[in-house]
Amino acid sequence: MGIAAKIAPSMLSSDFANLASEAKRMLSLGADWLHMDIMDGHFVPNLTIGAPVIESLRKHTTAYLDCHLMVTNPLDYVDPMGKAGASGFTFHVEVSKENWQELVQKIKAKGMRPGVALKPGTPIEEVYPLVEGENPVEMVLVMTVEPGFGGQKFMPETMEKVRVLRKKYPSLDIEVDGGLGPSTIDVAASAGANCIVAGSSVFGASEPGQVISLLRKSVQGAQQNN
Numbered sequence: 403m404g405i406a407a408k409i410a411p412s413m414l415s416s417d418f419a420n421l422a423s424e425a426k427r428m429l430s431l432g433a434d435w436l437h438m439d440i441m442d443g444h445f446v447p448n449l450t451i452g453a454p455v456i457e458s459l460r461k462h463t464t465a466y467l468d469c470h471l472m473v474t475n476p477l478d479y480v481d482p483m484g485k486a487g488a489s490g491f492t493f494h495v496e497v498s499k500e501n502w503q504e505l506v507q508k509i510k511a512k513g514m515r516p517g518v519a520l521k522p523g524t525p526i527e528e529v530y531p532l533v534e535g536e537n538p539v540e541m542v543l544v545m546t547v548e549p550g551f552g553g554q555k556f557m558p559e560t561m562e563k564v565r566v567l568r569k570k571y572p573s574l575d576i577e578v579d580g581g582l583g584p585s586t587i588d589v590a591a592s593a594g595a596n597c598i599v600a601g602s603s604v605f606g607a608s609e610p611g612q613v614i615s616l617l618r619k620s621v622q623g624a625q626q627n628n
C-alpha cells in the first residue's frame with residue numbers, strides 16, 4: 403500500500419463568481435482536496451485571491467483547502483490564512499531561505515499543515531533542510547510549470563526532482579502542479595507523485611469526474627508497480 407492519492411482540482415480554473423458551487427461540484431465528483439492559488443502580483447505576474455475568499459469559501463465547505471502561496475512575503479499571510487480556515491499552507495522556498503523555521507512553526511501553531519514549493523528552475527537540494535529539520539514541512543510541491551497561470555504545458559524535466567524526492571523520502575506527500583491531465587499523469591505518478599493538482603484538464607473536461615478518477619487510478623497503479 404502506497405501513501406494516499408490526493409486529487410486536488412485547481413480552483414483557479416473554476417468560475418470564481420460561483421466558487422462555492424464549483425467547489426461542491428468538484429467534491430461531489432470525487433476530489434479529495436481543493437487547490438487554492440494565492441498570487442500576489444509580485445512573486446508571480448498574476449493576482450488572484452487571498453484570505454477573504456478563503457474565509458468565504460470556508461463557510462460553504464469543510465473540505466481540505468490546499469493553499470499554495472505564490473507570494474513574496476508568506477509570513478504576512480500566516481495569521482490571515484489561519485483565521486480564514488486554510489488547511490494546508492504551502493510557501494515557496496525561493497522566498498523563505500532566511501525564515502522558513504519561523505514560518506513552519508507559525509503555520510503549525512495556526513493549525514495548518516506546512517508545505518514547501520519550488521519553481522522548475524530551483525534545485526531540489528534547497529528543500530532538503532525543510533524536510534529533514536526538527537520541525538519539518540509535511541509536503542513538497544514540485545511545480546511542473548512556471549507558477550502564475552493555469553493552462554500551461556507540463557515540463558517533463560521536473561520529474562527528476564520527484565524521482566529523487568520519492569527515493570529519499572518514501573512516505574512524504576509529494577505534490578505536482580501544472581499541466582497535469584490524462585496525457586501527463588502517468589509520468590508524474592510513476593516518478594512518485596501522490597498529490598495531483600489539475601486545473602484546466604478537470605474544469606475543461608466534459609466529464610470532470612472521469613478525469614479525477616483517471617488521475618487517482620494512475621497514482622494507485624504506479625504505487626502498485628513500485
Ligand SMILES: O=C(CO)[C@H](O)[C@H](O)COP(=O)(O)O
Nearest residue numbers: 549550552553580581601602
Ligand atoms: O499553480 C498554478 C499556476 O501557478 C495552477 O494551480 C496550475 O497551473 C494548475 O493549472 P493547470 O492544471 O491548468 O496547469
